[in-house]
Amino acid sequence: MINLNKTLEEVKDWAREVGEIQKDNFGKQDLKISSKTTEIDLVTEVDEMSEKYIIDRIRERYPEHGILSEEAGKDKENTEYMWIIDPLDGTINYAQGLPIFAISIALQYKKETVLGVVYLPMLDEMFQAIKGEGAYLNGKRLKVNDRRDLRYCVLATGFPYDRAEDDDNNVNYFSNFVPKVKGIRRMGAAAYDLANVAAGRLDGYWELKLSIWDIAAASLMIEEAGGKIKYIPNKREHSIVAGNKDICNKIYDEINNLSYEEDLTTFS
Known part of the structure; x- marks a missing residue:
């Protein structure tokens, strides 16, 4: 090597x-x-x-x-x-x-x-x-932030380039999180968002339809800073959640629960 x-x-x-x-x-x-x-x-x-x-x-x-x-x-x-x-x-x-x-x-x-x-x-x-x-x-x-309660967290996210053509464009998840967290930032560079999670400047992050080059370097930084990356199932390309273990799981659960509720509505 x-x-x-x-x-x-x-x-x-x-x-x-x-x-x-x-x-x-x-x-x-x-x-x-x-x-x-x-x-x-x-x-x-x-x-x-x-x-x-x-x-x-x-x-x-x-x-x-x-x-x-x-x-x-x-x-x-x-x-x-x-x-x-x-x-x-x-x-x-x-x-x-x-x-x-x-x-x-x-x-x-x-x-x-x-x-x-x-x-x-x-x-x-x-x-x-x-x-x-x-x-x-x-x-x-670097060390990820140790907050455990979403109410006190500042998160970051972004929106896919085809958001006008595909309804799975993160707008519903964004709207769900707005009243539940301290703040949400959208800085326009996924690698920087993820690096800021590793630095503890942001408490968590989620985004849909990223490419491997958006996340490869910064995902390693999060893991090396004590954080966690989870992939959102049944989504396009690399759709991920990041944060410390607790916040990552809580963001993931919010997205999964919303997706499940939407599926029930769609097929009822």
Whole structure:
């Protein structure tokens, strides 16, 4: 197995270098933007530049490894090591000139995430984790919040890109949670939301229809910070709940109970 501590330092350097590309182009008036699956599922030229930079570094340093990236897809099958990349998580924020966006890089070994980095260029916040060695933010060890009562929790969530076309769009769950918690935040970058759960800044998180590159790095951070990730059954792609064990289970139960009640209504 490769030396993960050495690799982590390389990945942090790549993230900072990509962060400079993103900062240099932030607020650019003639930024090239196109859409993917829907009109609000955007990709910019900076997403593509960032992705190319990271992929080039991986191929130079680890040519035998596989890579799965948001824009480029997967380039190898049946490799022990697989890099999972979201070069610019929060593209809508970036295109709007909102300074909350992240670079997320994870490394899996035999399909298990063993290393993760989430970097916020505009905030200069470097979240990092190695499996079994804890999670850190700018050198400070992270621990999930220990709240147990949803009434005192601040949660985060988001909404899928196809929310106008598919009724399973999180609006019902959001409405259910609003009167039951202290607050809900929607920051527009799933990797950052999850990293903030690991840091104890947020008490919990849920979202539907995420992709593996949204969650791979930050999910490891939550686990290394003493938290828990649960997958919501019978949902599309990666639909998850996160928090400390108690809050994760309570969010999960709220969603499951609401789904069950809806099913009874539908088929009665």
